[in-house]
Amino acid sequence: MGRYIGGRVVSMLVTFLIIASLTFFLMKLLPGTPFNNQEKMSESQIQQMNEKYGLNDPVPVQYVTYMTNLFKGDLGVSFQQDGRSVTTIIGERIGPSAYLGFQSLLIGTIFGLLLGIIAALKHNTFLDYGSMIIAVLGISIPSFVIAGMMQYWVGVKWGMLPVAYWEGFEYTIMPTIAIAAAVTATIARFMRTEMLEVLGQDYITTAKAKGLTSTAVVIKHTIRNASIPIITIMGPMVVALMTGTLVIEQIFVIPGLGEKFVSSIMTNDFPIIMGTTLFFSILFIVVILVVDVLYGIVDPRIRLAGGK
Amino acid sequence: MEKILEVKDLHVSFDTFGGEVKAVRGVNLHLEKGETLAIVGESGSGKSVTSKAIMGLIPNPPGRIKEGEILFGGKDLAKMSEKELQSIRGSEISMIFQDPMTSLNPTMTVGKQIMEGLIKHQRLSKTEAKSRAIELLKLVGIPNPDTRVSQYPHQFSGGMRQRVVIAIALACNPRILIADEPTTALDVTIQAQILELLRDLQEKMGTSIIFITHDLGVVANIADRVAVMYAGKIVETGTVDEIFYNPQHPYTWGLLGSMPSLDTSEEELIAIPGSPPDLTDPPKGDAFAPRNPYAMKIDTELEPPLFKISDTHYAATWLLHEKAPKVEPPEAIKKRMKGMASSKPTMVTKDGERNG
Ligand SMILES: Nc1ncnc2c1ncn2[C@@H]1O[C@H](COP(=O)(O)OP(=O)(O)O)[C@@H](O)[C@H]1O
Ligand SMILES: [Mg+2]
Numbered sequence: 261m262g263r264y265i266g267g268r269v270v271s272m273l274v275t276f277l278i279i280a281s282l283t284f285f286l287m288k289l290l291p292g293t294p295f296n297n298q299e300k301m302s303e304s305q306i307q308q309m310n311e312k313y314g315l316n317d318p319v320p321v322q323y324v325t326y327m328t329n330l331f332k333g334d335l336g337v338s339f340q341q342d343g344r345s346v347t348t349i350i351g352e353r354i355g356p357s358a359y360l361g362f363q364s365l366l367i368g369t370i371f372g373l374l375l376g377i378i379a380a381l382k383h384n385t386f387l388d389y390g391s392m393i394i395a396v397l398g399i400s401i402p403s404f405v406i407a408g409m410m411q412y413w414v415g416v417k418w419g420m421l422p423v424a425y426w427e428g429f430e431y432t433i434m435p436t437i438a439i440a441a442a443v444t445a446t447i448a449r450f451m452r453t454e455m456l457e458v459l460g461q462d463y464i465t466t467a468k469a470k471g472l473t474s475t476a477v478v479i480k481h482t483i484r485n486a487s488i489p490i491i492t493i494m495g496p497m498v499v500a501l502m503t504g505t506l507v508i509e510q511i512f513v514i515p516g517l518g519e520k521f522v523s524s525i526m527t528n529d530f531p532i533i534m535g536t537t538l539f540f541s542i543l544f545i546v547v548i549l550v551v552d553v554l555y556g557i558v559d560p561r562i563r564l565a566g567g568k
Numbered sequence: 569m570e571k572i573l574e575v576k577d578l579h580v581s582f583d584t585f586g587g588e589v590k591a592v593r594g595v596n597l598h599l600e601k602g603e604t605l606a607i608v609g610e611s612g613s614g615k616s617v618t619s620k621a622i623m624g625l626i627p628n629p630p631g632r633i634k635e636g637e638i639l640f641g642g643k644d645l646a647k648m649s650e651k652e653l654q655s656i657r658g659s660e661i662s663m664i665f666q667d668p669m670t671s672l673n674p675t676m677t678v679g680k681q682i683m684e685g686l687i688k689h690q691r692l693s694k695t696e697a698k699s700r701a702i703e704l705l706k707l708v709g710i711p712n713p714d715t716r717v718s719q720y721p722h723q724f725s726g727g728m729r730q731r732v733v734i735a736i737a738l739a740c741n742p743r744i745l746i747a748d749e750p751t752t753a754l755d756v757t758i759q760a761q762i763l764e765l766l767r768d769l770q771e772k773m774g775t776s777i778i779f780i781t782h783d784l785g786v787v788a789n790i791a792d793r794v795a796v797m798y799a800g801k802i803v804e805t806g807t808v809d810e811i812f813y814n815p816q817h818p819y820t821w822g823l824l825g826s827m828p829s830l831d832t833s834e835e836e837l838i839a840i841p842g843s844p845p846d847l848t849d850p851p852k853g854d855a856f857a858p859r860n861p862y863a864m865k866i867d868t869e870l871e872p873p874l875f876k877i878s879d880t881h882y883a884a885t886w887l888l889h890e891k892a893p894k895v896e897p898p899e900a901i902k903k904r905m906k907g908m909a910s911s912k913p914t915m916v917t918k919d920g921e922r923n924g
Contacts, residue, residue: 365908462665463674465683465877466736468625468662469625469662470657470658470662470684470736471654471655471659472683472688474650481673538817560675561675
């Protein structure tokens with residue numbers, strides 16, 4: 261297991277390097293420079309700024325400088341908020357995003373599991389079809405449409421919840437629902453399939469033949485085994501969640517990382533774009549590793565194979 | 569002898585898109601205390617459905633018990649509530665299944681899987697149940713039960729898994745054990761060992777066994793009585809001797825002919841021609857008639873009743889009617905019956921290895 265994780269960490273580092281380089285060069289393809297949208301600045305001032313931030317150097321030199329600094333843990337400073345380091349800015353912005361992400365993941369997972377379990381246990385009944393209609397809607401309607409509709413009806417028409425901003429729990433409800441919808445739908449469909457698969461297994465008959473109650477059979481033998489493979493879709497799920505927050509934070513004006521990311525693309529604030537991208541990448545790479553390790557822990561068949 | 573289970577006129581059907589599959593069509597059988605009854609028949613003849621009906625495990629939908637009684641301890645299992653059935657399953661009547669590779673939960677230790685029944689039926693504490701589980705593993709011949717108890721199924725070989733399955737089934741000292749083809753998925757040496765184990769345990773615990781198989785060869789080794797099943801009905805029933813030395817139903821002849829026998833290994837096997845009927849639309853008359861070389865006109869029109877040959881021996885074939893022509897089983901099968909007589913007592917030796 262230790263060797264396995266060691267190998268994985270090395271490949272994670274390589275992945276990270278590739279992502280860092282790719283982002284760097286892709287960013288250089290963005291039209292415009294960081295300072296051409298500040299009308300107040302004169303040509304010479306802009307030149308001065310370019311000089312200061314090393315933007316006049318040839319791109320390969322900039323790349324080497326960037327990567328060297330990166331390894332020192334230095335992500336540079338924002339071009340737009342003079343002097344403030346990227347790490348500080350990410351630090352400030354991480355709170356709302358993390359909160360929204362976790363809350364959506366939690367809610368989405370709980371409801372997804374419930375819907376999937378109900379659908380499978382009531383296979384081919386009204387409840388099954390109902391759950392799956394909800395699931396298909398949840399997957400096919402984009403989160404920004406859900407967000408927009410909620411803002412209009414719940415927020416404006418009925419005035420039940422605040423339309424935007426981030427000032428307390430009630431401000432988190434609509435964004436959470438918007439993001440959690442897709443999570444719920446994906447998990448519900450996956451769980452239903454897994455449940456039906458497990459319910460047809462011989463060992464379920466064995467469990468019934470022991471005289472266990474149907475509840476015990478469902479909880480101890482079915483749900484447990486059906487939910488193990490859910491871990492495998494948690495990786496892609498977290499990605500979907502992160503991209504989801506990008507849009508949703510924008511729509512609800514939430515001072516999170518996603519909102520900052522989008523606005524820094526608008527202003528060509530290279531260090532911020534780089535920093536946030538790298539931050540999201542690390543998060544994703546780590547999630548995938550955790551998912552794999554977790555899978556090995558939960559499923560005894562893999563645990564043994566990994567331990568050898 | 570005391571009848572501990574009696575199945576009367578059992579009908580089980582499955583409602584499918586293709587229509588009603590009449591899987592079991594009027595089965596009558598009984599089980600005596602301490603005996604082993606073998607139910608033999610080709611695949612699809614309704615053996616598993618019959619045993620699942622006894623356990624109350626027919627999946628509904630699509631299946632249902634249409635008619636009949638399953639009498640056990642003065643009660644009719646066919647009419648019991650799910651809750652009552654749950655208290656009988658695993659404690660009074662247990663079942664072991666065909667494939668030990670799939671009949672254990674892969675994510676639960678074998679110990680826990682044995683303990684579940686003990687905790688539910690005998691209200692043992694976790695520690696008590698665990699030490700009982702270790703005893704049971706020892707009883708079914710698993711070495712190092714203390715460490716094995718906390719291992720997972722994938723750490724066991726097929727034969728060892730089947731022993732675990734047997735331990736689960738016997739955990740609460742059931743009065744009846746239904747073994748549905750428990751050795752079919754295992755190789756020959758392991759098969760013999762599992763049969764040996766079942767016989768041993770039966771002797772120790774006095775369990776009555778319903779042993780389901782499509783292999784008559786296994787029957788000689790384990791059963792006291794045999795019920796031959798075809799297309800959802802029992803077509804012949806008798807003691808092992810009666811079925812092997814004096815079979816009356818042409819289907820039983822067919823089974824005997826297609827059974828690989830040890831002394832006559834040179835000789836070719838005689839497969840029964842044709843295939844079992846479609847149970848959504850079973851033929852009128854004797855369901856075996858289309859495959860029966862001795863079929864008479866009446867076989868296509870009227871279902872044969874059970875004719876009595878002795879107090880223990882019955883067969884449902886018109887050949888036993890007084891007006892029917894006398895027919896003898898084919899020569900090859902007669903020769904085999906003789907061969908069987910000499911080989912039967914030595915087929916399995918004390919240590920469970922097969923001769924031959
Ligand atoms: N769940 C089910 N749905 C539909 N038909 C079934 C089902 N289970 C069993 N059957 C049918 O019942 C008949 C008897 O099956 P079974 O008892 O399993 O035979 P076997 O003697 O091989 O154990 C078969 O024709 C099979 O197709
Ligand atoms: Mg079967």
